[in-house]
Amino acid sequence: MKKLFLTLLVSLGFISSLSAQELDFIAVATQGKFNENSLGVKALSDEEMSKVVGRLYQIGGHVITPTLVSKYYIVEKSDLNYDSRLIQEATSKLHYGEALAYVKRYYQSQVEWTWLAGYNLYTKEFREIPFSASMQSFQFIDSQYKYSHY
Structure with missing residues (x-):
C-alpha cells in the first residue's frame, strides 16, 4: 500500500x-x-542503480483464522529481473487498472501456498489469476521470494 x-x-x-x-x-x-x-x-x-535488486512490498493482508493468513505483495519489473519475456507474460494476464501481486498464504507462520493475483488500483480488490502456477513469471518470482522474510 x-x-x-x-x-x-x-x-x-x-x-x-x-x-x-x-x-x-x-x-x-x-x-x-x-x-x-x-x-x-x-x-x-x-x-x-543498475545493481539494485527488487524486493517485495506488502500491500495488503487477510486474516482468515488466527493461524491462517494471506499476505499480498506488489510485483515490480525489477522482481522479474527486467526480463521482457516474463514481464509480458505476467502483464498479459492483468485486467485494465490492475497491478501484478504475489500472494503468500501462511498456516501457523509457515508458507503453505503461493499464487499470483491482479490488484485493482482503483477498487483496491484482488483477483486471483487462474493457473498462475504454470506461468514462468510466477515460477521465477516464487523461486526468489517464497521463503524470504518479507
Missing part, C-alpha cells in the same frame, strides 16, 4: 512540478522526515 501511495504521490509530484527545478524524492517518500541532504543519504550513480 505504501508503494502504491508513493507511486501516486510521485506521479502527482511530477505533474505539479513540471515547471519546478528539482523534486526531492526522499523528502516526498518520507513525508519530509528526511531529504537528499540528510546524514546517511547517498545518491546512487547509474552503475550503482
Whole structure:
C-alpha cells in the first residue's frame, strides 16, 4: 500500500512540478522526515542503480483464522529481473487498472501456498489469476521470494 501511495504521490509530484527545478524524492517518500541532504543519504550513480535488486512490498493482508493468513505483495519489473519475456507474460494476464501481486498464504507462520493475483488500483480488490502456477513469471518470482522474510 505504501508503494502504491508513493507511486501516486510521485506521479502527482511530477505533474505539479513540471515547471519546478528539482523534486526531492526522499523528502516526498518520507513525508519530509528526511531529504537528499540528510546524514546517511547517498545518491546512487547509474552503475550503482543498475545493481539494485527488487524486493517485495506488502500491500495488503487477510486474516482468515488466527493461524491462517494471506499476505499480498506488489510485483515490480525489477522482481522479474527486467526480463521482457516474463514481464509480458505476467502483464498479459492483468485486467485494465490492475497491478501484478504475489500472494503468500501462511498456516501457523509457515508458507503453505503461493499464487499470483491482479490488484485493482482503483477498487483496491484482488483477483486471483487462474493457473498462475504454470506461468514462468510466477515460477521465477516464487523461486526468489517464497521463503524470504518479507
